[in-house]
Amino acid sequence: MTATTTARETAGAEAGRPSFWFVLRAEWTKFRTVRGWMIAMVFAAAVTAGVGLWAASGPQKGCQPIGPNGPIGPPVACHPSNPIGPGGEAVSDSFYFVHRTLTGNGSITVRVTSLTGLISPNGRIAPGRNPERNFVRGRVQPWAKAGIIIEKSARPGSAYAAMTVTGQHGARMQYNYTGDSPGLPGDVSGASPRWLRLVRSANTVTGYDSADGTHWIRVGAVDLTGLPAAVQAGLFVTSPLAIAAENFSPSVATAAFDHVSLSAARPGSGWQGKGIGRDDQYPSLPGGFHQSGDRFTIRGSGDIAPIGPGADGLGKPADDGLVSTFGALILVIVVGVMFMTAEYRRGLIRTTLAASPARGRVLVAKAVVIGAVTFAAGLVGAAPVIPIGESLLRSHGYYVFPLSALTEVRLVAGTAALLAVAAVLALAVGTIMRQSAGAIAAVIGLMVMTYFFGAALPVLPAGVADWVMRLTPAAGFAIQQYVPAYAQVANSYTPQFGYFPLAPWAGFGVSCLWAAIALGLATVLLRRRDA
Amino acid sequence: MSAGMRDALHAEWTKFRTLPATCWLLLGSVAATVVVSTAVSASFGCTSTAACHVDITKLSLTGTYLGQAVVAIVAVLAVSGEYGTGMIRTTLAAVPHRTAVLAAKAAVVTAVTMAVGIPAALGSVLAGQLILPRHGFSPASGYPVLSLANATVLRAAAGTALYLVLIALLSLGIATVARDAAVATGAVLGLLYLFPILSQVAGNPVLARHLDQIGPMTAGLEIQASTGLRHLPIGPWAGLGVLAAWAAAALLAGALLLRLRDA
Numbered sequence: 001m002t003a004t005t006t007a008r009e010t011a012g013a014e015a016g017r018p019s020f021w022f023v024l025r026a027e028w029t030k031f032r033t034v035r036g037w038m039i040a041m042v043f044a045a046a047v048t049a050g051v052g053l054w055a056a057s058g059p060q061k062g063c064q065p066i067g068p069n070g071p072i073g074p075p076v077a078c079h080p081s082n083p084i085g086p087g088g089e090a091v092s093d094s095f096y097f098v099h100r101t102l103t104g105n106g107s108i109t110v111r112v113t114s115l116t117g118l119i120s121p122n123g124r125i126a127p128g129r130n131p132e133r134n135f136v137r138g139r140v141q142p143w144a145k146a147g148i149i150i151e152k153s154a155r156p157g158s159a160y161a162a163m164t165v166t167g168q169h170g171a172r173m174q175y176n177y178t179g180d181s182p183g184l185p186g187d188v189s190g191a192s193p194r195w196l197r198l199v200r201s202a203n204t205v206t207g208y209d210s211a212d213g214t215h216w217i218r219v220g221a222v223d224l225t226g227l228p229a230a231v232q233a234g235l236f237v238t239s240p241l242a243i244a245a246e247n248f249s250p251s252v253a254t255a256a257f258d259h260v261s262l263s264a265a266r267p268g269s270g271w272q273g274k275g276i277g278r279d280d281q282y283p284s285l286p287g288g289f290h291q292s293g294d295r296f297t298i299r300g301s302g303d304i305a306p307i308g309p310g311a312d313g314l315g316k317p318a319d320d321g322l323v324s325t326f327g328a329l330i331l332v333i334v335v336g337v338m339f340m341t342a343e344y345r346r347g348l349i350r351t352t353l354a355a356s357p358a359r360g361r362v363l364v365a366k367a368v369v370i371g372a373v374t375f376a377a378g379l380v381g382a383a384p385v386i387p388i389g390e391s392l393l394r395s396h397g398y399y400v401f402p403l404s405a406l407t408e409v410r411l412v413a414g415t416a417a418l419l420a421v422a423a424v425l426a427l428a429v430g431t432i433m434r435q436s437a438g439a440i441a442a443v444i445g446l447m448v449m450t451y452f453f454g455a456a457l458p459v460l461p462a463g464v465a466d467w468v469m470r471l472t473p474a475a476g477f478a479i480q481q482y483v484p485a486y487a488q489v490a491n492s493y494t495p496q497f498g499y500f501p502l503a504p505w506a507g508f509g510v511s512c513l514w515a516a517i518a519l520g521l522a523t524v525l526l527r528r529r530d531a
Numbered sequence: 532m533s534a535g536m537r538d539a540l541h542a543e544w545t546k547f548r549t550l551p552a553t554c555w556l557l558l559g560s561v562a563a564t565v566v567v568s569t570a571v572s573a574s575f576g577c578t579s580t581a582a583c584h585v586d587i588t589k590l591s592l593t594g595t596y597l598g599q600a601v602v603a604i605v606a607v608l609a610v611s612g613e614y615g616t617g618m619i620r621t622t623l624a625a626v627p628h629r630t631a632v633l634a635a636k637a638a639v640v641t642a643v644t645m646a647v648g649i650p651a652a653l654g655s656v657l658a659g660q661l662i663l664p665r666h667g668f669s670p671a672s673g674y675p676v677l678s679l680a681n682a683t684v685l686r687a688a689a690g691t692a693l694y695l696v697l698i699a700l701l702s703l704g705i706a707t708v709a710r711d712a713a714v715a716t717g718a719v720l721g722l723l724y725l726f727p728i729l730s731q732v733a734g735n736p737v738l739a740r741h742l743d744q745i746g747p748m749t750a751g752l753e754i755q756a757s758t759g760l761r762h763l764p765i766g767p768w769a770g771l772g773v774l775a776a777w778a779a780a781a782l783l784a785g786a787l788l789l790r791l792r793d794a
Binding site for chain 2: 036051055323324326327330331333334337338341345435436437438440441444445448449452453456460461463464
């Protein structure tokens with residue numbers, strides 16, 4: 001040792017090995033000086049951004065929802081819009097409403113004695129004055145609803161609380177589009193009617209149900225902040241799109257009510273019927289009502305529920321473009337594997353391990369370098385896709401689902417993180433297998449093909465696809481889920497439409513677990529085997 | 532066949548068959564195809580209207596999606612393996628006519644993939660024939676009998692074997708261009724899987740259809756279609772022709788670069 005020895009080398013010599021920073025710098029130097037790898041990273045960012053924006057920029061398919069059997073519903077405005085619920089989500093708020101004004105505290109009680117349904121046999125609404133003439137009597141929709149509702153206002157998207165019977169899910173209390181609590185089970189019929197009651201006290205609305213009108217069970221309560229003194233209270237019927245696999249058809253439900261009583265009704269106001277939300281994008285049919293004494297027959301169509309992307313063609317998620325991650329993933333995997341296998345092929349690994357005998361550190365340093373570089377490339381690629389893609393989609397006449405800033409950050413950072421995890425997994429598998437072709441094929445098989453089969457193309461049956469997207473490293477794509485799935489809304493909740501079987505961070509966790517296990521195994525093997 | 536070509540073929544065959552990994556990968560491709568096909572056939576049931584509108588011939592051959600990837604790797608390794616180890620210099624010294632080397636490799640890969648593709652396709656169809664009728668897809672309900680006596684099923688099964696051969700040739704061409712195993716594998720799999728993803732997200736249905744028509748996998752796999760032939764983006768044999776054009780272009784580019792570049 002001479003006087004010119006640098007401080008870093010001294011520190012390394014004291015510890016008996018070079019410091020971690022030294023190893024990290026060595027790995028970074030190796031990475032950035034291979035021109036092909038840097039080009040591949042730039043390419044990965046370009047593919048993510050370019051394909052993503054390209055996907056958003058295609059000419060529009062049309063201004064109305066398109067099902068597999070052609071357009072669903074009447075033509076809609078070319079810049080479709082949907083109401084926004086109190087929670088900021090896109091909702092459908094279309095139903096037939098027979099209402100009165102309720103002032104101050106009070107309650108509404110009703111008995112429902114039947115709920116039947118009609119569906120369109122061919123997925124279309126026949127044009128003309130009486131579009132439902134082509135409808136066939138079918139099973140009532142499982143989530144068709146008939147009951148009572150208290151609304152802040154009759155404007156679509158308003159806050160509400162409702163007690164309702166459903167086609168097949170028993171009585172429920174639902175509120176503000178996303179809230180749902182189960183009440184009495186069982187279908188409604190003349191022999192087994194359902195009594196429903198909503199009680200308003202200040203801002204709180206409490207729901208009750210009963211099988212006989214004397215024994216009442218509390219189902220739930222909701223605090224509707226800012227509820228004015230005069231609210232709209234009344235009876236409603238609605239029936240969502242019928243789903244048979246991927247066929248969506250509008251449906252109609254008809255319900256019979258009696259024993260209607262409304263306390264604290266504004267004097268002089270009678271029952272008025274009104275079709276709510278008929279101008280929305282959600283395909284619905286005209287409703288109507290018939291009253292004799294306190295018996296009502298109401299027919300309605302539509303849904304009071306959050307909406308999301310699906311085979312119904314209601315709008316596009318702005319993250320559609322993030323499917324481009326798929327292309328970038330292949331590039332990232334190739335580079336991740338080669339970052340290690342190239343060392344074996346050229347014999348450089350022996351120099352590397354001689355310079356840094358602590359083999360675990362070499363692997364960690366490599367993982368940090370490849371992870372950071374791919375994360376940065378992913379961030380650069382994914383960041384423009386959502387904001388620019390969203391405005392492109394809008395300018396082409398698509399409805400784009402609203403997205404909170406936090407979700408947007410999760411989508412962009414999550415996509416970048418997913419690429420980083422894929423790169424680390426590739427590095428680990430490359431270390432385990434030590435040769436390129438097999439390692440690349442293994443990682444592509446584990447992460448890209450599984451995504452391809454499980455999410456991108458409907459090749460696998462839905463049940464199998466769900467398990468593929470739960471167990472393989474492709475589970476991490478759940479981080480790109482945009483709109484949540486709701487148990488109380490029927491939709492095509494498949495990965496193909498952007499709904500993953502695992503929650504976003506849980507899915508990402510599965511991918512991380514794969515990378516961690518592979519990295520652990522790689523460390524053990526790297527230590528045990530001669531290079 | 533000239534003596535030189537025969538020797539080149541013999542040399543390539545020797546190199547190919549004496550690599551232990553090749554044997555395992557080839558067995559793996561048959562297994563991958565048949566296992567995935569069987570699993571998909573077993574998990575599919577005619578439970579809803581849409582699920583019943585399925586092309587069961589194509590369904591029974593689903594494993595091709597996975598099997599092709601293994602076949603592609605075998606073909607990539609046939610070239611890139613030589614570059615990785617430096618063997619290519621010995622090969623080119625022994626057979627200085629470089630096009631003959633590539634032609635011999637292509638012949639060996641074709642023969643071997645054919646030998647693997649036939650049992651893979653037959654096994655898949657046989658599994659479908661045994662399983663699918665028990666899941667509601669019986670001839671009594673109007674579904675075709677999955678037997679090779681049915682000309683359409685025969686076309687789909689034989690076409691699958693041809694498809695795998697063409698995928699192998701495409702991979703061989705790309706590997707000759709790329710030389711590095713990692714780059715070649717990434718390029719082949721990217722090329723195969725990128726087109727269907729792009730057509731899935733294309734906003735324009737006309738553009739999506741064109742992408743399906745030119746994609747090597749999307750067009751080539753139409754050879755397995757047995758129903759709704761008039762609505763396909765491209766006809767079964769025309770689709771296989773598109774894949775053949777991709778393979779020919781890749782081999783041509785490979786042959787050209789092999790002659791022009793130093794090894």
